[in-house]
Amino acid sequence: MPELPEVETIRLGLDELIVGKTIDQVLVINPSSFPNKSVEVDRYLIGASVEKLKRRAKILIIDLSTEYALVIHLKMTGQLVYVNHQHRFGAGHPNDSLVGSLPDKSTRVILHFDDNSTLFFNDQRKFGWVKILPKYLLTDTNFFKLYGPEPLQKKFNLATFKSQLLKHSKTSIKAALLNQSIIAGIGNIYADESLWLARIHPKSLIIDLTDDDVARLFKSIIAVLKLSLQKGGSTSRNYLDAKGNKGNYLKFANVYGREGQPCLNCGQPIIKIRVASRGTHICLKCQQLK
Template sequence: MPELPEVETVRRGLAALVIGKTISRVTVTLGRIIRTPDDVEQFKLMLEGLILDEVSRRGKYLLLGVGPYTLVSHLRMEGRYGLYRAEDPVEKHTHVIFHFTDGTELRYKDVRQFGTMDLVPRGDFSSLPGLQSLGPEPLDESFTSEVFAGQVRKRRSGKMKVLLLDQTFVAGLGNIYVDEVLFQSGVHPETAAPQLSDEQVTRMHAAIVDVLRRSVELGGSSIKSYVNGYGQEGGMQHQLRVYGMERTPCPQCGVEIVKTRVAGRGTHFCPVCQPEPKA
């Protein structure tokens, strides 16, 4: 958390709230959040007086266009943004504040302190291998069934649960939506890529697009602490069919949902609707 739908929801909120604002100064109270440049004071000086003119996304990364730079923000586990008035009390675990000339502030809060920020030349991500190596963007029109099938057929091994979590395979999916995608496509999480039929590959592609689009429409899933740029929770958690539903009846067949671990990740599935792959 957050995954693609949550980051996209944050992106949309920030685009409506902060585009066109001018940064007067920046406050950083936890230096390790700032990775690039490696001098926090330089980071602050580089942003002073610049206009925040774009908010985009790639996978789980937020990309904020600021003058000649792109601020790459990776929220990781619990990073969140919110727009406040300068006189509003600063909450605990607020580590970066972008002060705007109009008296408002964009504040970054991160209880777990795993989030990162990199300020790089506009559109130049060569110093960020994690961003550069991302796989196809699943909500982009270019992510066709044929493209996904090509990704699958290149893999001679690998459980689908693990592959779908691999950001170089498909960008933006995390544990919640991988479980939902596998259930919707009727594929057991331990099915290896070569074991998939053409029909299963087609179903899985459709499930990826459908699950992510529905979640974006509902503002993402507020499983733990996620809220959007307005401080509002998402609604997708009320429509999850298997994730977090262990020991409850499967919505399709009524058999109890099982929770296990695949590659160290908690994994939810229906043993009837998602039969084990044949050896």
């Protein structure tokens, strides 16, 4: 599920909701969802408070007041939803209905705070995970050493993007965008959206792209990610933010989920093909293979 805009939306929500709160209970309902949890690590968690929320690529980091952090990957269907039993958002806010419905059968880990509020880690497909790790390991030279640049950071520029792509010149551009070591945070939805906006066929080999193609793609990636972040991410099936809201980006999507519908640039029907063994949405007229 969550790609960069979704994880960032969750991070912003949790930043409002849980900073300063103290953990008083951790329940692991599905042990493989928290692979390094043990009785001993309870003492690093219980009594610790939440210091800061961070994100690197699609990974969320909850820095605690101790030497440790909770590191979370939501993979395809993970959710982190906060519920405060003393607080209602009101006016039909989706969070209010979660008060009674969580935990549910996809709840894998529960973090409980001493103000009686709760953070639920739900994950239908069980691919996601929570780990506790010492903060000092969570750097780009250690835990994140296989991750490429963050596309929304100021220091990410066209020259960096181009040199990252050229490390893998014989692969398709779509596979490259999905490769977290080339550029961090892009997944299937935003790969398709960025390639459509840049008018590039996803099967194009990197070596065949012109400088102009790469420049358009660079701009398109940033535009697409920023728009999605502004819309609170994409909800295709499962995604919810920390308050239980769905994302609104897919209403603005140009190709993802629009197979059979007219291309918003030329009117030809969008088709769905397979590239890098992922479902891939394109307009054949606007995105011609080189």
